[in-house]
Amino acid sequence: MQKKYLTIYEDLVKQIQSNVWPPSSMLPSENELTSHYHTSRETIRKALNLLSQNGYIQKVRGKGSVVLDIHKFSFPVSGIESYTELAEKLQLETRTIVHTLDYLEADNDIAKILRIDPSDSVWTVERIREISGEKIILDKDYFNEMYVPLLSEEICGQSIYEHIENNLGLVIGFAQKEIVVEEPTEEDRELLDLEGFSNVVVIRSQVYLDDASLFQFTESRHRPDKFRFVDFARRVKK
Amino acid sequence: MQKKYLTIYEDLVKQIQSNVWPPSSMLPSENELTSHYHTSRETIRKALNLLSQNGYIQKVRGKGSVVLDIHKFSFPVSGIESYTELAEKLQLETRTIVHTLDYLEADNDIAKILRIDPSDSVWTVERIREISGEKIILDKDYFNEMYVPLLSEEICGQSIYEHIENNLGLVIGFAQKEIVVEEPTEEDRELLDLEGFSNVVVIRSQVYLDDASLFQFTESRHRPDKFRFVDFARRVKK
């Protein structure tokens, strides 16, 4: 079965993005959408709640759904998106350099983070992201071999996430991220075009699969002037 | 009517935080919760979806709800929380210095951001946040007078959000945030204890009310070594 509420959600997203419902205008009411899509009100409400969660609309009781004016394109966006997906969406002129690709016993820190035995092996990838000819980002990825048994230089040069989702059939669920600002390491200075900047922005993520198993740890080190993070947040109900 | 699904959600949050359901354990099934709370399954599912959205659990089809191990305490946390709320939660030894408090005609940039007429007036507040004796953060707030007609030095020294929600009865809905790293301005160097750091982390937020009206713009400038942002993100469905 294809999920009705998801197709309706995607349809409405497309309409909002193509300005059928411009910012500050009202979406049709739930009842109108119900009869338009030949479905039940609850199904429409599921689709609208998805729109609301993702920052497309604001539901106002008694009134309706206001379309929000959210420019979702920035770099890097919040959420879980691979560099390749972002680069495509933003049409960046980008190149990826696979600096190292190793299959090693996990050192203590990584083993602890990935919650595995230090004798277990881990795929370790270091990649440099070049944007318009400048080396801007250093990505260090660590994969639990239990879920990602094999990586190749070719896969790393393309998109690891694409490989994980399409070839390995794993479903990525959620991530816990941390963003901090640190001093560049020797490696940062060596591999990136830091141009005298005395800080790098470091994004550390633990990425989990659909079934809540931890499969990846990532450290993404950015030149500060090229870093931008955009977030849509709702006030938590009390 | 008090909302059942919200009370159940809050009850479960409390239980998770007090380790009744420790990380990696399973919550009772939806049917068990249904009979325990004497309600319908849909109501339980609403509560569980809230837990899932806020990173407390991961639902796994066919299995149940896994409790996640997410340390939600960091500074500053994602979401919309006032400095005062954060400081209390984290038990920071903190002091707020109200540097300026003005009621002025909006300059062009601010008027544009707040989408008001340049002849309209705006409340402008600059506050310095001192943590353990060090001046770490410079907060610059701009309020649309239509929603916030009056501010006092006392209110600014306490919590503006508390005033807005409890005294003015406004309901904060959502925010659009941007995080970037910039060079310190003259004002930053003057007002903050920058200790030679050559960057500041700048968080710019547009904050909207429940009915999607824009009422505040904020610029929060942080010393980079004291900045930390934590985010819980779900992979967007395709």
Place this chain on the structure above:
DNA sequence: ATTTTGAACTTGTATATACATGTTACGTTT
């Protein structure tokens, strides 16, 4: 002219039912 009332709309909450689909464990078959 101003205020009040109420009908007709909107979204929010709660419940019930049905079936689809993924997981697990155990007994049966091979």
Place this chain on the structure above:
DNA sequence: AAACGTAACATGTATATACAAGTTCAAAAT
């Protein structure tokens, strides 16, 4: 011993109904 099948149970989707509660606007009352 291994493979298979199936029942029992888990969550996911779709629908229907009822009522609560906020918004709007026009008619009626003051």
